[in-house]
Amino acid sequence: MDSVQVRPMQENDLPSAERASAVTFFEAERATRRVSDPEVEPRPAVTSKQWIDRMRFFLNADPGGCWVAMEADAGTESAVGFAISQNRGRLWFLATYGVLPGHQGRGIGKRLMDAALAHADGRPGIFSSSVHPGATRRYRLAGFSLHPQMRMVGTVDRSTLPAVDGLREGRSDDFEWMDRLDRDLRVAGHGPDHGYMLNTLRLVVSADRARPGYVYIDDRGQASLLAAAHPETAQRLLWEALASSQGRTLVNCITTPNEWAVDVGLAARLDIGQEGYIAVRGMPVPAPYLASGYFL
Ligand SMILES: CC(C)(COP(=O)(O)OP(=O)(O)OC[C@H]1O[C@@H](n2cnc3c(N)ncnc32)[C@H](O)[C@@H]1OP(=O)(O)O)[C@@H](O)C(=O)NCCC(=O)NCCS
Numbered sequence: 001m002d003s004v005q006v007r008p009m010q011e012n013d014l015p016s017a018e019r020a021s022a023v024t025f026f027e028a029e030r031a032t033r034r035v036s037d038p039e040v041e042p043r044p045a046v047t048s049k050q051w052i053d054r055m056r057f058f059l060n061a062d063p064g065g066c067w068v069a070m071e072a073d074a075g076t077e078s079a080v081g082f083a084i085s086q087n088r089g090r091l092w093f094l095a096t097y098g099v100l101p102g103h104q105g106r107g108i109g110k111r112l113m114d115a116a117l118a119h120a121d122g123r124p125g126i127f128s129s130s131v132h133p134g135a136t137r138r139y140r141l142a143g144f145s146l147h148p149q150m151r152m153v154g155t156v157d158r159s160t161l162p163a164v165d166g167l168r169e170g171r172s173d174d175f176e177w178m179d180r181l182d183r184d185l186r187v188a189g190h191g192p193d194h195g196y197m198l199n200t201l202r203l204v205v206s207a208d209r210a211r212p213g214y215v216y217i218d219d220r221g222q223a224s225l226l227a228a229a230h231p232e233t234a235q236r237l238l239w240e241a242l243a244s245s246q247g248r249t250l251v252n253c254i255t256t257p258n259e260w261a262v263d264v265g266l267a268a269r270l271d272i273g274q275e276g277y278i279a280v281r282g283m284p285v286p287a288p289y290l291a292s293g294y295f296l
Contacts, residue, residue, distance in 0.1 A: 003073075004080060004103070006111045009059060009066040014052045016079040017068055021051060024098035028132055054196070054294060055084055058095055061192050062086045067115045069099065069108045083112035085119060089188035091283075092120035093296040094127035097135070104134055113138055124187050124282035126296050128253055131276055139279045146277040147285050152251040152265030153273055156242045160268050164239050170203030170214055178205075181212050181227055186286040186296070193295045197225065204240050206233050213237050216292070221245035222252075225292035231260035234288035238264045253278065257287035 009017065022043040029040045043051075059066050069081030081099035085092060094116060099109045117125075129139055129146060136146060170178075172195065179189025190197075197203070201216040201224060213228030215237040221244035228234035238261055242249065251270065254261045255278050262272060278285055 004069050004071050004108055006067060006069045006115055008063065009068045011056065011059060013068050013079060014055055017082045018048050018051050020079040020082060020100050021096065021098055022048060024100055027101045028130060032131055057196050058084050058086055065116060065119045067112050069112055081108045081112050083116040085116040087119065087123060088191050090123055091186060091188035092123040092125040095294045109134060109138055113142060117142060126186060126280050126283065128291060128293050129277040129279045144279040144281045146279055147255050148274060149276050149278055150254040150262060151273050151275045152270035153248065154270040155248050156245050157269040161243050162239055164236050166207050167204050167236060167240055168207045170205040172198060174205050177209065177212055178214050181229060185227055185289050187283050190295060197295065204237060215241055217241045217244060222250055223290055225295060226290040228288045231288045235260050235264050242268050253291045255285045257285050258289065260288055261290060
């Protein structure tokens with residue numbers, strides 16, 4: 001009998017699933033690391049805690065999309081795989097997905113993905129995909145289009161920073177129009193995800209409600225999610241993030257419909273690289289938009 005059971009995730013699976021995630025992505029990054037990339041480091045304790053907090057949030061918001069593959073050994077169960085997905089209105093997204101290296105290629109990933117996609121129930125879907133050949137194979141076979149992503153890396157040349165106006169700090173009473181903007185760009189609002197992000201990130205918004213836009217900026221000054229109705233607003237928001245960056249920075253998840261971001265990055269003297277795919281099904285690639293890896 002197969003000793004690996006795919007079943008809905010429960011809160012007490014989180015520490016074991018986190019360990020599986022840390023090992024899986026450490027090995028995957030090591031295998032795909034380019035010589036110019038920094039050495040891959042094991043996940044620090046603070047990042048493990050953030051992973052568990054975020055997944056607990058997903059588990060509470062939409063438990064039906066959260067699946068684990070558990071292996072029983074001498075009476076104890078441990079996670080060997082996980083697929084954390086969520087429905088928000090008419091949109092399904094995949095926050096994270098992995099199978100321990102020693103267990104890959106045996107169909108566990110397919111079982112997890114089938115469970116997560118059954119929860120999607122035919123909704124349009126989106127996620128950020130790695131280049132792992134098992135992952136991209138799985139996604140295309142599930143009907144997703146893979147759109148290559150660029151990333152801009154380097155240290156901002158501060159002499160290039162323009163004076164940016166028309167922006168202000170965002171608050172929770174901005175969420176209503178932000179959700180409307182989300183719906184125009186990516187089928188559904190982020191809903192409860194906005195509250196989670198506002199607790200952990202800085203929110204900057206366009207002051208002009210006729211030209212809406214927002215960006216969440218992390219504590220290193222990296223834009224972790226950006227949405228706007230017009231490319232010029234998106235560019236102002238990205239400049240604001242770049243102005244607050246410290247040391248080497250990264251602008252991630254740039255697809256070709258979002259060349260406005262490439263133009264800002266080049267003006268700031270960042271370098272263009274290529275990294276993974278945005279995978280979409282039943283919807284266009286969002287623009288002007290830079291997706292968040294976990295919240296899409
Ligand atoms: C993506 C992942 C979850 C798939 O899990 P898995 O258990 O290996 O998946 P499966 O065995 O069900 O299927 C993977 C498919 O790709 C193939 N495959 C698996 N590993 C492969 C590899 N290294 N090279 C080429 N094909 C591969 C399998 O043969 C299978 O195809 P098939 O069903 O048509 O035969 C897993 O490989 C993984 O964790 N990768 C590293 C982390 C990662 O990239 N996660 C995705 C983030 S978006």
